[in-house]
Structure formats: structure tokens, C-alpha cells
Amino acid sequence: METATVAQRKVPRPRADALRNRERIVAAGREMFVEFGAEVPLDEIARRAGIGNATLYRNFPDRAALQREVVCSVMDRVSEQVEQMLAETGDAFEALSRFVHASADERIGALCPMLSEAFDENHPDLVASRERVEELIETLMGRARTAGQLRPDVAVGDLMIAISQLTRPLPGTACPNMDRFVHRHLQLFLDGLRAPARSELPGAAATMEDLRRA
Template structure:
């Protein structure tokens, strides 16, 4: 099924219907990342800025929405890889650009929450381009140019993105979680460079969580977890 057709029809959608569909999928991705795949559909509709009837018209079953989110995330991942390869002359910078774009897709939060709800073929059949091949090609080129150490393999790229895109414990209570993940990704990317490479010049963004800030976050996280357990008891 094309991304530009209704769940129950092969007819192309109007521009407004396509926009509604994109808003619903984007909102569902965020809600599933925060609250899991069984989150209330009215919350997704609210975040998308549409009525619940519009959501059901686009996705009559929850399974349709699950599949739609998975296809949308993997499609965007492939597009990010191809765009980085096409627009960045330096393969190292292209890989860095792709990894930051992939981190924004929250793939490590969204896709694991949907596991067991469809098969690989169910999803990949709807994805126009796989990210694996262009990312692998960028890695090989960067290594050939001496920009990335030779013992790095594809999984060191993709699985680190999965790890970093998972939220910190405590749900969304740490408001700078996304920015911190991008900062930590830059630290990791610098670590992909070969021994003896020039010192990295990338300026670290995001929050610098020093010892004082970490202790404050730790206290908040543990305290809220204790309160939640006490309420359950």
C-alpha cells in the first residue's frame, strides 16, 4: 500500500487528507514512544490536531496505525540516509548527519514498542528504500578515506542510534532528554575516528550534565519512582 493512499483504498488522497495522515502518524510516533502502542487513540488525535473520526477514517483498526507508524519511520530513515549521501561530499559528515536525523525519529523507542504486531515483510513491503545499503556505503567510503577506524561495522552505527533514542528512566520528566542524546551522539561519533586523528572540532551542544546536575536528576528520578511504587501499594 502506498503512503499516499487510504488504509482501505488504493485511490490517491487529496492534499488535506495526506496532511492529516502525516500529522496523525507523527503524533502516533511520539505517543507510542512515550506511552506504548496501546496508548489512547484520542490522545493521538489531540496531538495531531484532528478529530477522532478523522483518525479512524485514515486508520480503521489500531493495527493499521501500528503498521503506518512503522512504515513511516523506516521510510523516513531511508530518506535521511539517501539525502545525507546525496548532499554531503564528505562521507564522515554524511554519516554524522544521518545519525542525528535517525535519532530524531526515536526509532529505539518506537520500533521496539511495536514488536510482535507485524512481520518484517508486512513492513518492508511498504518501505520504498532501505537505509542499510546507503549507510553501509557511507561507512565504507569514510573508512577508505581514513575518517573512521577500520574495525567499525554497520551495527556500531545503527544499534547506537537505537540505544540513544530510548528515553532516560523516569519517562519524560527530564525535559532536555532529546538534546542530551544529540550531545552524547556527538561524543560517540568522535570516538569512531581512527587513532591519531586530529582532535575533533565539533562543539558539543545540549545540556552539560555535570556532577551537581546529575545528583539532582538522580534524586528526582529515584524519588518519583518511589512515590509511584508507594501509590501502587
């Protein structure tokens, strides 16, 4: 038992400044991927983060590693927000609406182009973050559905497609210029989700499996 304790003590803990540098790199990466796309030079990300190139590559050996961390960090933040909403009592559809608008603020649509064919969607970290957020969103939607507030013919995939499309910047436009339209259009979409439904939707509800197969 003593031997195990000594061995554990020999494992170095990340220094506080190293953790801060990693967080700054991820934050800068998220900002620049949103503003300039997935191929923004890593040197520019290091410059915005206020660190040297060597520090960036010490934390993230290649572009894919940084992209994966950025995507996971966004999904984890969204999951934390949904968990907070689920812990609250009150109007179920209002909680769903807050999630949709919060997702727009996280720039989910702008990050979607990074999920290209070259992106390892089966990496364990990405799978864990994705499964967590999908399960929480399904629970949030289920609560609104049980309350009779959400139309029954929509699924998580429908919601995520709409959020992605409505929050994705148009080619050649800067994200800040879209802010005044995004939340307005999301609210129009949310009004269409309310029960009772005023129309019959063509086709079947989109699941997350449908999106992955596509």
C-alpha cells in the first residue's frame, strides 16, 4: 500500500501556468476557427493566445488534436448548461429555448465545418463528449414533450440540424454581423417546435444516428 502511495506521489501534477496556457490556446483556437475557418494557421492561434509556437505544439502536436479539444470543450460547456437547466424546475419549453440560444452563443454552427472527413469522429474523447451532450438534450426535449409543449414528431437530430444551419455564418461574412439575425431566426424556429403542431412534417424525424450516417 505504501509503495502505491509513493508511486502516486511521483506523478507530476500539471503546473498552474501550464494549465492556463492550455486553456488560452483552446480559447484562442475556438475564436479563430470561428472567425477564419478550420485552416487558420496555428502560428496565428499561438499569437492570439499570447504564447510561443513551441508551447502550442507541446500541448497540441497537430491541428487535429487542437480541433478535437476545441470541439470537446464547446460540447462540454453546452452539457454543463443543460445539466443546470435540468436541475431547475419551471417551464420545460423555456428551458429548451434557453439551451437553443445558448448553443448559438457557443458558435456551434461555425465549428461544424471542422467535422470533415479528415476528422476522427471516433476518438474516445470526442465520443464521450458527444454522447453526454446528446443524452442530456434528449432528456431536455423529453421533459418538454411530456409536458405537452413540444410537438411529438421532432427528434434530437432535427434540433441539432436547425441549430447548426441557423447559426452557421454565411461564406464571406464576419460572425459579429450575424448576431443580430441569429437569435431572431432561432426564435422563429422555436415557435415552430411548440405543440400543438400546426402542420404535418414531411419525412421522418432526424436522429443523431441519421446525421452520423450522412
